[in-house]
Amino acid sequence: MSHYHSRLLSKLMKHNNSQGFTLIELLVTIVIVAILAGVALPSMLGQANKSRQSAAKSQIGAVNRAQQVYRLESATFSNNMNLLGIGIPLTTDDYSYSFGTTNSTLAEFRATPTNETLTAITGCTNANVVLGSLATTSVTLEEQPAPGGGTIATPPSC
Numbered sequence: 001m002s003h004y005h006s007r008l009l010s011k012l013m014k015h016n017n018s019q020g021f022t023l024i025e026l027l028v029t030i031v032i033v034a035i036l037a038g039v040a041l042p043s044m045l046g047q048a049n050k051s052r053q054s055a056a057k058s059q060i061g062a063v064n065r066a067q068q069v070y071r072l073e074s075a076t077f078s079n080n081m082n083l084l085g086i087g088i089p090l091t092t093d094d095y096s097y098s099f100g101t102t103n104s105t106l107a108e109f110r111a112t113p114t115n116e117t118l119t120a121i122t123g124c125t126n127a128n129v130v131l132g133s134l135a136t137t138s139v140t141l142e143e144q145p146a147p148g149g150g151t152i153a154t155p156p157s158c
Contacts, residue, residue, distance in 0.1 A: 049117055052094045056111040057141060059088050059097060060123035063109040064139040067125040071137055077107035077125065094118060100157065105129070110155035113146070120144040124158035 021029075066084040067077050078084050079102035090097045093114065100108025100122065107125040122142045130136060142156040 045117075053119055053121070055092075056095045056113075056118075056121050059095075060109050060111055060121055060141065061139075062086055062088060063097075064107075064123045064125045067107045067109070068137045068139065071107075071125070071127050076104040077102050077127070079107075100155070106158060108158050112155055113152055116148055116150055116152050117146050118153070119146050120153035120155040122155040122158060126158070 063081075063084065063086065066086050070078050070084055079099040081088060081090065088097070095111040095113055095118070098110050098112070100110050102108065105127050109123040109125075111121040113120055120143070122144075124140045124142060126138050126140075128136045128138070140158070142158060144153045144156045146153050
């Protein structure tokens with residue numbers, strides 16, 4: 001092989017090596033991206049669940065406030081969404097809502113999750129009767145953590 005050919009071959013090899021990425025470089029990049037995705041994905045899913053749970057707490061809070069108003073006007077709490085006068089659906093993609101114990105001193109409104117990654121939530125509205133018919137009311141939220149493993153959390157009682 002002549003000196004000219006060896007120089008040309010040398011230039012071509014340098015030119016080809018400087019034009020693209022090697023297989024090792026591509027594999028290292030893919031591994032780094034996979035590690036970053038593996039770290040970020042659980043955090044992102046956790047934030048999505050917190051958002052869903054916050055929406056459920058907001059729904060329960062609205063019902064608890066409506067129960068307080070209803071109880072001030074009546075001698076008991078309501079177990080009927082229409083009587084409370086708020087338009088909250090009893091089912092969503094993430095939760096199904098239902099009334100629990102409802103009487104003159106206690107109203108439970110429960111959010112049962114549709115999957116095992118969400119917590120179950122119960123809103124408790126209590127009436128403390130004073131002087132026969134006057135009542136003060138208080139509100140609490142009770143949560144049952146998600147058990148995982150394919151089991152859906154059951155809302156706690158007040």
